Amino acid sequence: MSTPTLDKHSAALDAAESTAAQKITVTFRIRRFNPEVSADAQWQDFQLELDPKERVLDGLHKIKWEQDGTLTFRRSCAHGICGSDAMRINGKNRLACKTLIKDINPEKPITVEAIKGLTVLKDLVVDMEPFFQAYRDVMPFLITKDTNEPTRERLQSAEDRERFDDTTKCILCAACTSSCPVFWNDGQYFGPAAIVNAHRFIFDSRDEAGEQRLEILNDKDGVWRCRTTFNCTDACPRGIEVTKAIQEVKRALITRRF
Amino acid sequence: MKIHKYDTVIVGAGGAGMRAAIEATKRSRTAVLTKLYPTRSHTGAAQGGMAAALANVEEDNWEWHTFDTIKGGDYLVDQDAAEILAKEAIDSVLDLEKMGLPFNRTPNGTIDQRRFGGHSRNHGEAPVRRSCYASDRTGHMILQTLYQNCVKEGVEFFNEFYVLDLLLNDVDGVKKSAGVVAYELATGEIHVFQAKSIIFASGGTGKFFKVTSNAHTLTGDGQAAAWRRGLPLEDMEFFQFHPTGIWRMGILLTEGARGEGGILRNKDGERFMEKYAPVMKDLASRDVVSRSIYTEIREGRGCGPEGDHVYLDLTHLPPEQLDAKLPDITEFARTYLGIEPYTDPIPIQPTAHYAMGGIPTNVEGEVLADNTTVVPGLYAAGEVACVSVHGANRLGTNSLLDINVFGRRAGIAAAEYAHKNEFVELPEDPAKQVQDQVERLRDSNGTESVVALRTELQECMDANVMVFRTEQTIKTAVEKIGELRERYLNVSVQDKGKRFNTDLLEAIELGNLLDLAEVMAVSALARKESRGGHYREDYPNRDDVNFMRHTMAYREVGADGKESIRLDYKPVVQTRYQPMERKY
Numbered sequence: 001m002s003t004p005t006l007d008k009h010s011a012a013l014d015a016a017e018s019t020a021a022q023k024i025t026v027t028f029r030i031r032r033f034n035p036e037v038s039a040d041a042q043w044q045d046f047q048l049e050l051d052p053k054e055r056v057l058d059g060l061h062k063i064k065w066e067q068d069g070t071l072t073f074r075r076s077c078a079h080g081i082c083g084s085d086a087m088r089i090n091g092k093n094r095l096a097c098k099t100l101i102k103d104i105n106p107e108k109p110i111t112v113e114a115i116k117g118l119t120v121l122k123d124l125v126v127d128m129e130p131f132f133q134a135y136r137d138v139m140p141f142l143i144t145k146d147t148n149e150p151t152r153e154r155l156q157s158a159e160d161r162e163r164f165d166d167t168t169k170c171i172l173c174a175a176c177t178s179s180c181p182v183f184w185n186d187g188q189y190f191g192p193a194a195i196v197n198a199h200r201f202i203f204d205s206r207d208e209a210g211e212q213r214l215e216i217l218n219d220k221d222g223v224w225r226c227r228t229t230f231n232c233t234d235a236c237p238r239g240i241e242v243t244k245a246i247q248e249v250k251r252a253l254i255t256r257r258f
Numbered sequence: 259m260k261i262h263k264y265d266t267v268i269v270g271a272g273g274a275g276m277r278a279a280i281e282a283t284k285r286s287r288t289a290v291l292t293k294l295y296p297t298r299s300h301t302g303a304a305q306g307g308m309a310a311a312l313a314n315v316e317e318d319n320w321e322w323h324t325f326d327t328i329k330g331g332d333y334l335v336d337q338d339a340a341e342i343l344a345k346e347a348i349d350s351v352l353d354l355e356k357m358g359l360p361f362n363r364t365p366n367g368t369i370d371q372r373r374f375g376g377h378s379r380n381h382g383e384a385p386v387r388r389s390c391y392a393s394d395r396t397g398h399m400i401l402q403t404l405y406q407n408c409v410k411e412g413v414e415f416f417n418e419f420y421v422l423d424l425l426l427n428d429v430d431g432v433k434k435s436a437g438v439v440a441y442e443l444a445t446g447e448i449h450v451f452q453a454k455s456i457i458f459a460s461g462g463t464g465k466f467f468k469v470t471s472n473a474h475t476l477t478g479d480g481q482a483a484a485w486r487r488g489l490p491l492e493d494m495e496f497f498q499f500h501p502t503g504i505w506r507m508g509i510l511l512t513e514g515a516r517g518e519g520g521i522l523r524n525k526d527g528e529r530f531m532e533k534y535a536p537v538m539k540d541l542a543s544r545d546v547v548s549r550s551i552y553t554e555i556r557e558g559r560g561c562g563p564e565g566d567h568v569y570l571d572l573t574h575l576p577p578e579q580l581d582a583k584l585p586d587i588t589e590f591a592r593t594y595l596g597i598e599p600y601t602d603p604i605p606i607q608p609t610a611h612y613a614m615g616g617i618p619t620n621v622e623g624e625v626l627a628d629n630t631t632v633v634p635g636l637y638a639a640g641e642v643a644c645v646s647v648h649g650a651n652r653l654g655t656n657s658l659l660d661i662n663v664f665g666r667r668a669g670i671a672a673a674e675y676a677h678k679n680e681f682v683e684l685p686e687d688p689a690k691q692v693q694d695q696v697e698r699l700r701d702s703n704g705t706e707s708v709v710a711l712r713t714e715l716q717e718c719m720d721a722n723v724m725v726f727r728t729e730q731t732i733k734t735a736v737e738k739i740g741e742l743r744e745r746y747l748n749v750s751v752q753d754k755g756k757r758f759n760t761d762l763l764e765a766i767e768l769g770n771l772l773d774l775a776e777v778m779a780v781s782a783l784a785r786k787e788s789r790g791g792h793y794r795e796d797y798p799n800r801d802d803v804n805f806m807r808h809t810m811a812y813r814e815v816g817a818d819g820k821e822s823i824r825l826d827y828k829p830v831v832q833t834r835y836q837p838m839e840r841k842y
């Protein structure tokens with residue numbers, strides 16, 4: 001079945017395959033902080049040449065490798081899967097590795113700073129411990145009460161599996177939690193990411209500890225703090241409908257049905 | 259310097275490390291040291307699936323899986339290990355399901371399965387549906403599920419601790435493992451962990467290539483630490499080049515895309531795999547497909563202005579199927595290439611993907627100091643290790659399986675070892691090597707830069723020891739790597755601080771890559787045959803008479819302090835399968 005169908009190329013494909021170098025000069029304006037050097041944070045500008053198809057992460061690497069080795073940020077996978085490099089880019093939380101230069105206005109300086117609400121330790125690196133603590137607090141693991149484990153897999157209909165699909169995508173990058181005004185004001189709030197991960201289990205037909213998790217989230221620092229500002233949904237690089245998940249948890253708390 | 263004492267220390271919190279930790283924590287006092295937060299390990303990038311002959315959707319059994327693994331590995335697989343892998347696969351998948359992994363389901367509620375390259379019905383008759391999957395984020399779900407269960411078991415993690423050295427000590431003439439030395443990223447402090455048993459689960463080493471599916475952090479730290487302490491590395495010449503990386507970026511597009519019906523096409527729109535693998539076509543084993551792609555490119559049938567790639571065509575698949583089964587990879591095409599995979603074919607090229615070789619172990623995960631002697635108390639599992647279940651070429655979905663089967667085995671064995679044995683005394687001044695290394699780099703005023711050396715290394719590796727190799731290209735690589743290693747002595751870093759000094763760590767990681775690249779090239783030079791992922795244009799055939807054996811590379815230091823690499827060989831374990839010509 002050799003069907004030559006590819007003689008017509010879309011403009012997008014032609015652009016993607018283009019090998020013509022088209023570098024532009026951009027300015028990165030980065031919020032620097034290193035307590036080994038100074039107690040104060042300050043903005044620093046860097047000029048560099050980038051292809052608009054490159055990622056903000058490529059720009060940060062270029063600065064680190066060619067201009068200033070002390071610039072510090074976390075990264076690993078470079079394609080939006082590991083959750084290491086959430087940062088505020090032009091005032092919005094994004095993954096540096098999933099943001100292309102052409103998708104933000106490169107004519108003006110591109111501002112890059114650490115995510116908010118977690119203590120900055122150096123440049124773009126924040127203390128993740130409170131974030132992971134909130135995650136651990138919602139008991140993010142399957143709990144079943146059966147004393148006799150089945151020998152084969154537990155059965156789950158495709159429909160039941162679909163029920164919590166969206167919230168299984170979370171990569172714990174903290175973009176949502178650190179975009180939430182409630183969290184900025186009060187770090188005790190569990191924050192959207194922890195609720196997303198509670199949702200993932202509450203709505204899993206195999207899990208039997210939904211009630212317990214709901215009780216945890218019924219706490220004064222739980223879901224009721226959410227003011228539905230949708231910042232979290234906008235920030236999520238995995239496209240998770242975070243606010244919807246929080247609403248579903250709230251509804252489950254009222255109806256005790258999930 | 260701080261000293262810690264644990265029964266069992268695990269280095270790495272990817273799939274292998276956390277699967278081991280779940281077992282070890284139940285049985286012994288365990289610490290997991292990891293340079294990344296556990297959920298950021300590269301296991302999370304795996305997409306396609308995990309193989310197990312569950313036979314949920316069609317007839318299948320573990321014996322067929324064993325055969326496919328051995329054949330896929332071009333008969334360099336240790337057959338006893340492959341049999342364990344295939345047999346324990348079934349419980350391994352069921353265990354993950356019970357831990358909560360949200361696998362995709364069949365209409366009757368069991369775990370769904372799909373096709374993957376090289377996995378066949380009845381010894382090569384036709385493709386079989388053996389890969390258990392969770393959309394195209396199976397690795398993500400495995401990593402999350404294992405982390406969730408580590409939280410449940412209360413596993414103790416030391417996050418952002420870089421292990422830079424392995425401590426061995428002689429006890430009555432036997433080399434035993436005593437501990438590891440780690441560098442804490444947040445503070446720059448050096449920590450010594452004394453342990454009765456140690457498991458290396460620190461992942462792969464793909465970053466010595468330029469076009470690769472591997473994360474920036476996959477720099478072979480575990481392999482390098484063992485190597486510098488005189489332990490051998492097995493089959494390092496065997497590296498897998500996955501056929502479908504995004505052109506120039508290397509980001510992986512899972513083989514599951516072809517499992518779902520995706521087709522590779524050249525610039526004429528021809529489905530060229532029909533020529534090279536009439537039965538399995540686009541789902542032939544990876545080394546075969548990668549070579550076919552480059553053959554098309556070399557013969558002038560590549561796509562794009564420079565004819566340097568081919569297409570992965572998904573346009574004939576219904577958008578609903580792409581959304582349900584391949585949402586992440588179609589999103590990658592949209593984000594990074596700006597194209598719409600519903601209607602545009604995706605430009606791809608082979609990408610450096612997986613290290614078949616590594617630290618040699620037996621099937622219990624015990625590390626070998628030579629062909630037969632184990633290092634008491636030392637274990638390895640996952641991509642860092644070479645059991646060898648993948649031989650000369652790993653089948654897709656067999657690595658997520660490997661990390662679960664052998665991660666579990668190593669976790670149990672290491673904890674049991676810790677019960678029966680005492681601490682080995684730490685060598686004198688245990689942190690010295692690491693302290694010296696860190697101070698030398700921090701204080702150096704050298705003129706060489708890390709990025710320049712790393713770029714030259716990566717370009718040299720891509721040009722000379724990728725899909726096609728010859729004596730000439732490999733020699734070029736050996737020479738270049740030698741030069742780079744010399745220049746590395748003169749490298750300096752800009753960041754002289756203690757806090758989160760990633761500049762310094764990148765320099766250390768580069769040192770590891772350089773050492774391992776040399777082992778790979780030297781091992782490849784000596785293997786004058788073609789087998790699996792190692793293809794020599796000057797020796798295009800497999801040579802079972804001379805090379806049906808594993809390479810064992812050893813670091814030697816002469817009286818004058820000069821380093822060299824000595825190669826030795828280890829027999830392949832053959833049980834019931836006789837080597838045959840590999841056809842797909």
Ligand SMILES: Cc1cc2nc3c(=O)[nH]c(=O)nc-3n(C[C@H](O)[C@H](O)[C@H](O)COP(=O)(O)OP(=O)(O)OC[C@H]3O[C@@H](n4cnc5c(N)ncnc54)[C@H](O)[C@@H]3O)c2cc1C
Nearest residue numbers: 270271272273274293294301306421461640641655657658
């Ligand atoms: C893009 C991609 C897709 C893949 N898809 C599939 C698939 O569909 N099916 C399949 O079977 N296989 C697949 N593979 C292969 C498979 O995912 C990997 O081989 C496997 O996940 C490796 O697991 P690991 O636990 O050995 O290592 P990793 O998951 O890489 O973990 C390594 C761990 O070691 C730690 N570490 C490293 N160095 C140090 C150090 N110096 N000190 C302390 N800690 C350290 C890291 O922090 C990390 O926690 C894929 C691979 C890639 C790259």
Ligand code: SF4
Nearest residue numbers: 170171173174176236
């Ligand atoms: S919900 Fe989205 S933004 Fe929040 S932690 Fe998870 S992946 Fe990140």
Ligand code: FES
Nearest residue numbers: 076078082083097
């Ligand atoms: S580097 Fe992994 S998400 Fe960006």
